[in-house]
Amino acid sequence: MNPLDRMHAMQAADLPVHGGRTLAYVYDGGDPEVDRIGREAVAAYAGSNALDPTAFPSLLQMENELVGVACGLLDAPASAVGTVTSGGTESILLAVQGARDARPEVERPSMVLPATAHAAFHKAAHYFGVEAVLVPVGADFRADAAAMAAAIDDRTVLVAASAPSYAHGVVDPVTEIAAAAAAAGVRCHVDACIGGWVLPYAARLGRAVTPWTFAVEGVTSISVDTHKYAYAPKGTSILLHRDAALRKPQFFASAAWPGYTMLNQTTQSTRSGGPIAGTWAVVTAIGDAGYLRLAGQVFEAVDRIVAAVEGVPALRVVVPPESTLVALATDGSCDPFTLTDEMVARGWYVQPQLSYAGQPASVHLSVSAATLAGLDDFTTALRDSVTAAQAAGPVAVDAGVVAFIESLDPATLGDDDFDGLLAASGLVGESADGSLALPERMAEVNAMLDVASPAMREALLVAFLDRLSRPVR
Numbered sequence: 001m002n003p004l005d006r007m008h009a010m011q012a013a014d015l016p017v018h019g020g021r022t023l024a025y026v027y028d029g030g031d032p033e034v035d036r037i038g039r040e041a042v043a044a045y046a047g048s049n050a051l052d053p054t055a056f057p058s059l060l061q062m063e064n065e066l067v068g069v070a071c072g073l074l075d076a077p078a079s080a081v082g083t084v085t086s087g088g089t090e091s092i093l094l095a096v097q098g099a100r101d102a103r104p105e106v107e108r109p110s111m112v113l114p115a116t117a118h119a120a121f122h123k124a125a126h127y128f129g130v131e132a133v134l135v136p137v138g139a140d141f142r143a144d145a146a147a148m149a150a151a152i153d154d155r156t157v158l159v160a161a162s163a164p165s166y167a168h169g170v171v172d173p174v175t176e177i178a179a180a181a182a183a184a185g186v187r188c189h190v191d192a193c194i195g196g197w198v199l200p201y202a203a204r205l206g207r208a209v210t211p212w213t214f215a216v217e218g219v220t221s222i223s224v225d226t227h228k229y230a231y232a233p234k235g236t237s238i239l240l241h242r243d244a245a246l247r248k249p250q251f252f253a254s255a256a257w258p259g260y261t262m263l264n265q266t267t268q269s270t271r272s273g274g275p276i277a278g279t280w281a282v283v284t285a286i287g288d289a290g291y292l293r294l295a296g297q298v299f300e301a302v303d304r305i306v307a308a309v310e311g312v313p314a315l316r317v318v319v320p321p322e323s324t325l326v327a328l329a330t331d332g333s334c335d336p337f338t339l340t341d342e343m344v345a346r347g348w349y350v351q352p353q354l355s356y357a358g359q360p361a362s363v364h365l366s367v368s369a370a371t372l373a374g375l376d377d378f379t380t381a382l383r384d385s386v387t388a389a390q391a392a393g394p395v396a397v398d399a400g401v402v403a404f405i406e407s408l409d410p411a412t413l414g415d416d417d418f419d420g421l422l423a424a425s426g427l428v429g430e431s432a433d434g435s436l437a438l439p440e441r442m443a444e445v446n447a448m449l450d451v452a453s454p455a456m457r458e459a460l461l462v463a464f465l466d467r468l469s470r471p472v473r
């Protein structure tokens with residue numbers, strides 16, 4: 001078989017990236033011509049290397065133009081500078097690394113985060129040895145600015161806020177948080193990875209948006225993912241700093257070897273030109289007026305989803321959405337994990353969110369502009385899925401299993417224990433040919449994970465990923 005035929009045959013098992021029906025992981029602007037332009041640009045630059053801007057000056061030009069567009073969107077002052085990274089996690093990693101390295105005198109650096117901050121900050125804590133100080137959020141799921149201010153001490157090198165938070169889709173009180181950080185002489189990063197390219201247009205459409213850009217005093221850096229609401233191909237995000245001095249610790253140079261002097265501003269060294277060119281082409285093709293139109297579509301879709309939810313007694317929004325993310329909660333009659341499976345079965349991928357810190361499980365939707373065209377079908381699917389989930393009844397986890405899971409300390413478990421647990425949880429089965437089989441329906445797996453502690457969830461899923469990632473020889 002021709003490799004491309006085989007590739008496309010394998011790809012048929014994946015979630016669709018077009019059509020606006022995949023409400024996590026992918027973002028669809030809905031214009032096939034823009035998608036074609038993006039793909040062509042990725043292909044044209046697949047072999048180019050942004051490692052050395054003097055060798056590939058066109059990539060430097062495209063990056064600087066992208067950073068310029070982001071500066072305009074995010075109210076950046078004339079002093080602002082930026083970097084194109086590989087994604088939101090890398091932008092956040094660099095914001096934390098830069099904040100740490102700007103304060104070498106702090107022996108045990110820490111950062112103050114709202115409890116709703118993205119897991120990328122925990123990854124940064126892990127990589128860079130910066131302790132994450134988590135501050136509980138308020139009843140409206142927004143960061144508690146006063147409590148965050150009180151948590152700042154002389155070890156704090158960074159304070160963060162989200163615009164919006166992924167799990168709940170609300171914008172933190174950035175004005176108050178940034179003011180507290182500035183008063184303490186500490187950097188303040190706004191994680192606008194998911195909202196940064198769409199909230200400015202929401203404001204222009206007249207929607208109420210909590211201030212969060214560089215117009216807010218004290219904000220020192222902002223991350224915005226172009227592979228989310230700029231509808232660009234995967235593999236780019238932009239990290240902006242208020243001035244060049246703030247970016248400086250992010251740079252890395254090494255002449256301590258006999259080869260070329262390594263000179264980087266991201267965690268990568270060789271960087272594919274593909275995502276940069278693809279992003280530049282899509283951002284240029286859509287343009288400011290295009291993004292305004294797409295924002296109109298995505299917010300119409302969000303408003304219609306909220307209205308549809310209001311028409312289903314078993315459902316409610318966890319909090320009224322302030323951006324393009326909707327978190328749905330169910331009442332006792334409807335199991336959220338079964339609801340998720342039923343939506344998937346109807347061609348709508350929605351993402352389960354496990355219960356956490358006293359909050360019940362919910363269902364996450366990242367709405368795309370392209371979602372609007374299918375909204376009538378979405379509404380029907382949602383109603384039918386609720387009915388089906390109610391008829392099926394809740395997924396019950398055996399009380400003995402709950403007690404067993406609660407009694408286990410993941411730190412003491414060995415590989416054999418995990419093999420048994422993975423098989424018992426339904427996460428890993430074996431297909432007829434002996435290869436690993438992924439579960440078709442996830443409700444039972446999610447119900448099991450839901451009763452596990454966060455540490456146990458992490459350990460089980462790490463064991464799962466380890467079993468999945470094995471060589472095919």
Ligand SMILES: *Cc1c(COP(=O)(O)O)cnc(C)c1O
Nearest residue numbers: 087088089118120166191193194
């Ligand atoms: C997506 C996201 C990130 C991480 O971005 P990746 O591109 O997945 O690495 C960080 N913060 C928020 C709020 C996000 O939505």
